[in-house]
Amino acid sequence: MRLLTLCYRVVKDAFYRFLADDGWAIASHIALSALMSLFPFLILVTALGGLLFGSAQLADQVADILLQAWPTEVATPIAGEIRRVLLGARSDLLTIGSVLAIYFASSGVESLRIGLNRAYGVIESRSWWLLRLESIGYVLIGAMGLLALSFFIVLAPLMITTAVRYAPSLHPLWSLFDSLRISAAAIVLIVALFIVHKWLPAGRRRFVTILPGIGVTLVLWLIAGELFGDYLSNFANAYVSYYAGLASVMVALVFLYTIASIFIMGGELNAAILRWREAQKAPLEATEAAES
Numbered sequence: 236m237r238l239l240t241l242c243y244r245v246v247k248d249a250f251y252r253f254l255a256d257d258g259w260a261i262a263s264h265i266a267l268s269a270l271m272s273l274f275p276f277l278i279l280v281t282a283l284g285g286l287l288f289g290s291a292q293l294a295d296q297v298a299d300i301l302l303q304a305w306p307t308e309v310a311t312p313i314a315g316e317i318r319r320v321l322l323g324a325r326s327d328l329l330t331i332g333s334v335l336a337i338y339f340a341s342s343g344v345e346s347l348r349i350g351l352n353r354a355y356g357v358i359e360s361r362s363w364w365l366l367r368l369e370s371i372g373y374v375l376i377g378a379m380g381l382l383a384l385s386f387f388i389v390l391a392p393l394m395i396t397t398a399v400r401y402a403p404s405l406h407p408l409w410s411l412f413d414s415l416r417i418s419a420a421a422i423v424l425i426v427a428l429f430i431v432h433k434w435l436p437a438g439r440r441r442f443v444t445i446l447p448g449i450g451v452t453l454v455l456w457l458i459a460g461e462l463f464g465d466y467l468s469n470f471a472n473a474y475v476s477y478y479a480g481l482a483s484v485m486v487a488l489v490f491l492y493t494i495a496s497i498f499i500m501g502g503e504l505n506a507a508i509l510r511w512r513e514a515q516k517a518p519l520e521a522t523e524a525a526e527s
Contacts, residue, residue, distance in 0.1 A: 249507035256353040258499045265346045266491035272343030275336035280378050281321055294321050296385035303420035306464030309490045312483035341370035351436035354502030359437045384419055445505050452501035459493050
């Protein structure tokens with residue numbers, strides 16, 4: 236009972252701080268920035284794929300990984316638009332536009348930084364250009380990491396085929412290949428959450444202090460994805476009636492807005508737990524100071 240009361244107080248504190256920190260407004264900023272950053276990021280991935288691996292088609296695999304965790308009703312129309320953009324892009328545009336793509340993609344990282352700085356109640360003291368360079372570094376590392384992962388996914392069938400040829404008993408490995416994309420998407424999500432909570436906002440936090448918010452974020456993302464998918468399967472026509480040709484974009488924005496709100500709430504939950512721990516330490520420190 237005491238534990239439930241404590242959890243209720245911490246969650247209540249996190250929610251009210253979420254409201255005080257303009258969490259809904261920041262979530263809308265993150266959602267719009269994420270959607271605007273998605274296409275430039277994939278253009279960058281296409282350019283890097285051609286440069287590093289000699290294949291621009293790996294961008295399709297990266298898009299599949301990024302959209303794997305999205306509800307099918309949201310991911311399908313966005314995936315179609317992504318493929319249309321990537322197939323229509325000329326090689327010279329991929330080279331020239333990569334510079335701008337890096338900058339625009341890094342804006343999505345900056346929106347996450349703003350949200351977490353608000354959630355953790357920290358003030359950013361670093362120069363704006365240093366922050367932008369850091370965000371660009373995250374974008375490049377993320378792009379190369381996803382390319383390497385995509386290359387492995389493309390290479391995996393060849394590896395399995397070769398292994399089965401020499402050892403037929405390994406044929407059941409094919410059943411594991413279908414879950415490879417889902418596993419890759421889960422790994423990308425978890426690693427990304429740890430990176431952004433640990434190093435993106437100002438200040439430093441231990442891994443143990445960010446675990447609760449990350450765990451709650453992942454669980455709520457899964458629940459939100461299922462509920463949003465069910466909602467769209469029944470009421471998708473409403474978006475078509477309201478927004479016509481922009482329906483797919485609006486559906487993606489609403490979904491990203493929901494996901495961003497949960498993301499910020501995860502940071503607020505971590506901050507609320509840290510405030511509770513500090514409040515518990517204060518009387519003990521005061522007692523020790525009085526005794527000394």
